[in-house]
Amino acid sequence: MKEMTDNRSVSASAARWGLLLLAALFVLLPFWMTVLGGFKSLGELRVSPLGLPRQWDATAYLDILSSSMTWQMMLNSVIITGFTVALVLIIASMLAFTFSHIRFAGKQYLYSYVILGMMFPGATAILPLFIKIRDLGLLDTYAGVILPQVAFGLAMSVLLFRTFFEQLPKELFEAALVDGCSYGRFFWTIVMPLSKPILATVGVFILVGSWNNYIFPLIMLNDQSVYPWPLGLMEFRGQYGAEWNRILAYITVTILPAVAFFLYAQKYIVAGLTGGAVKG
Amino acid sequence: MKSVDIALDAQRSGRFTALKAWLYRHNTGGRLSTLLLFIPPALMVFTLLVILPIAESGVYSFYRWNGFIALSESGRWVGWQNYQFILQDPVFHRAVWNTTKIVLISLLIQLPLAMMLALSIASKSSINSLFRLVYFLPFILADVVAGLIWRFIYDGNFGLVAAITQMFGLDPFYPLADRAWAFNAILVVVVWKYFGYHMMIYIAGLQSVPNDLVEAARLDGASRLQIIFRIKLPLIMPAIKLSVFFSVIGALQFFEMAMPLVTAGGPSGSAHTIVTYLYEFGIVRSRIGFGSAVAVVLFLACAVFAFFYQRFVMARSSS
Numbered sequence: 001m002k003e004m005t006d007n008r009s010v011s012a013s014a015a016r017w018g019l020l021l022l023a024a025l026f027v028l029l030p031f032w033m034t035v036l037g038g039f040k041s042l043g044e045l046r047v048s049p050l051g052l053p054r055q056w057d058a059t060a061y062l063d064i065l066s067s068s069m070t071w072q073m074m075l076n077s078v079i080i081t082g083f084t085v086a087l088v089l090i091i092a093s094m095l096a097f098t099f100s101h102i103r104f105a106g107k108q109y110l111y112s113y114v115i116l117g118m119m120f121p122g123a124t125a126i127l128p129l130f131i132k133i134r135d136l137g138l139l140d141t142y143a144g145v146i147l148p149q150v151a152f153g154l155a156m157s158v159l160l161f162r163t164f165f166e167q168l169p170k171e172l173f174e175a176a177l178v179d180g181c182s183y184g185r186f187f188w189t190i191v192m193p194l195s196k197p198i199l200a201t202v203g204v205f206i207l208v209g210s211w212n213n214y215i216f217p218l219i220m221l222n223d224q225s226v227y228p229w230p231l232g233l234m235e236f237r238g239q240y241g242a243e244w245n246r247i248l249a250y251i252t253v254t255i256l257p258a259v260a261f262f263l264y265a266q267k268y269i270v271a272g273l274t275g276g277a278v279k280g
Numbered sequence: 281m282k283s284v285d286i287a288l289d290a291q292r293s294g295r296f297t298a299l300k301a302w303l304y305r306h307n308t309g310g311r312l313s314t315l316l317l318f319i320p321p322a323l324m325v326f327t328l329l330v331i332l333p334i335a336e337s338g339v340y341s342f343y344r345w346n347g348f349i350a351l352s353e354s355g356r357w358v359g360w361q362n363y364q365f366i367l368q369d370p371v372f373h374r375a376v377w378n379t380t381k382i383v384l385i386s387l388l389i390q391l392p393l394a395m396m397l398a399l400s401i402a403s404k405s406s407i408n409s410l411f412r413l414v415y416f417l418p419f420i421l422a423d424v425v426a427g428l429i430w431r432f433i434y435d436g437n438f439g440l441v442a443a444i445t446q447m448f449g450l451d452p453f454y455p456l457a458d459r460a461w462a463f464n465a466i467l468v469v470v471v472w473k474y475f476g477y478h479m480m481i482y483i484a485g486l487q488s489v490p491n492d493l494v495e496a497a498r499l500d501g502a503s504r505l506q507i508i509f510r511i512k513l514p515l516i517m518p519a520i521k522l523s524v525f526f527s528v529i530g531a532l533q534f535f536e537m538a539m540p541l542v543t544a545g546g547p548s549g550s551a552h553t554i555v556t557y558l559y560e561f562g563i564v565r566s567r568i569g570f571g572s573a574v575a576v577v578l579f580l581a582c583a584v585f586a587f588f589y590q591r592f593v594m595a596r597s598s599s
Contacts, residue, residue, distance in 0.1 A: 012504075016400050023397060024414050026472065030429050031417070033440065037432070049443050091325065094318035104315055114322070117330050119586040121533030123555040124579040125333035127562055127571045128340065131347055132333060151329035154322055182310035184317070212422030214536045219563065230424045234540060237428060244438045251425055262420045266413070269420065270480055 038249030060249035073232035084210040096161030117155030144220040164198035204272035340572035347568035362573035375552035382531035398482035415476035423536035462546040478523045485519030
């Protein structure tokens with residue numbers, strides 16, 4: 001308290017608040033303009049992009065929400081993301097388990113090999129990947145997007161799982177093995193139930209990445225009926241050109257699920273998205 | 281006849297017993313079967329769809345090929361020609377410079393800003409968690425959404441830029457269509473989207489700094505700045521190194537956010553990054569060979585960076 005009466009502290013505290021509020025304004029202003037822009041007429045948007053709408057006009061929102069295309073794309077995204085998350089959780093945790101609990105020759109090399117994947121963005125492989133997916137006959141299918149997303153999500157997931165598994169007490173496994181429990185059963189009945197936090201962390205990491213992913217669907221999908229929402233958004237933008245009120249409404253509709261999910265699962269999202277650097 | 285059969289059987293069962301003994305030794309607790317079941321799925325997907333394509337990029341990069349018919353039929357070997365072209369193309373130079381600019385902006389503006397905010401709101405209180413929530417919000421958006429929102433902000437007829445020019449009675453200004461401004465405008469979006477992410481990494485580090493250390497220093501008369509520079513920053517070096525690593529890798533793969541902001545690399549290709557260049561000249565124009573050469577250059581940049589960063593920056597913290 002005594003500190004606060006100090007002049008320098010007062011000005012430091014004012015500067016601190018100034019910085020915090022300025023940064024918040026920088027972050028929130030685009031959100032404000034986007035959400036409200038969807039309620040304005042195009043004419044009003046042109047003369048007052050910042051203020052509240054004079055007349056709240058929900059037509060743009062209703063048009064989007066009543067279009068079956070919107071829901072089809074959301075459904076496509078749910079399918080693609082659902083399968084991607086499920087596949088990564090299963091195969092990455094299995095591989096990570098062998099690294100952390102089973103001794104075998106060449107383990108360290110195999111681990112380094114998989115971790116290599118963390119350094120290379122999807123773009124380095126995109127052209128051959130396109131040709132491979134095409135030759136497999138998977139263009140314009142969900143699988144054509146799911147498989148590359150799974151493949152590029154593996155490295156980070158294996159790393160996170162392995163770190164977690166290695167922190168499990170070793171006595172747990174020794175006790176189980178003495179009781180005649182096999183590795184497989186140990187994994188499914190003991191390790192997995194204990195791994196809920198890491199499953200959530202990795203799950204969120206993969207979920208957000210897959211839900212927001214644009215590059216793989218862009219390359220692999222041409223048929224609008226299988227588009228996930230980011231492609232749908234860009235398509236909509238192409239279609240409506242400068243009708244910004246409609247586009248802003250569409251953006252708002254697509255970010256609502258993300259924001260709701262974020263508020264709901266904040267702890268795991270922060271842990272998952274910062275790659276486990278932040279413990280939930 | 282019979283005796284031969286019996287002899288063979290004996291031999292077989294002998295082998296079988298040996299196999300059983302071997303299995304008994306190595307397959308305790310189903311060890312081998314677990315390995316055979318748990319390793320291949322992830323390993324195959326990873327090899328087939330990550331490692332193999334990267335290697336194939338290396339092969340394709342020596343061909344002129346549109347990718348429609350098999351490489352052996354329609355590809356033409358051109359040696360180093362694709363690479364020569366890339367290295368001489370001023371648009372590619374611009375793309376590399378822009379990618380470098382993202383790194384510079386991250387190091388000079390974004391990360392210091394994230395650190396200042398992290399230091400201000402690392403302590404636990406409800407108002408601080410509200411600020412944290414707000415700053416982190418842009419990060420959960422898809423890159424294409426962030427790009428599209430800012431496409432609106434920058435629109436000379438509708439957005440914030442329009443509001444400002446109208447307020448001062450100026451002519452409409454289109455930053456994204458201006459050679460000098462386009463990429464700088466994109467850099468603002470990068471900071472907007474990612475500073476909260478880096479701030480979160482720093483906050484995690486700061487929260488693990490022991491409180492009594494800070495208290496002790498304060499009692500010894502250390503100033504606020506001394507506490508920050510002598511105690512807090514050195515202690516959270518691992519978090520800083522991690523966020524720098526993510527910044528650089530993120531800059532190298534920067535693509536999705538640029539897509540809604542500028543078309544085909546912006547005004548005369550001035551806003552290209554390495555990956556938008558790859559997309560525009562490799563994929564859009566169906567030049568698989570050329571695009572693959574760009575991918576190889578990108579791959580090398582990632583590999584060289586990751587190697588040196590691990591070796592000389594990350595490794596030093598553990599000793």
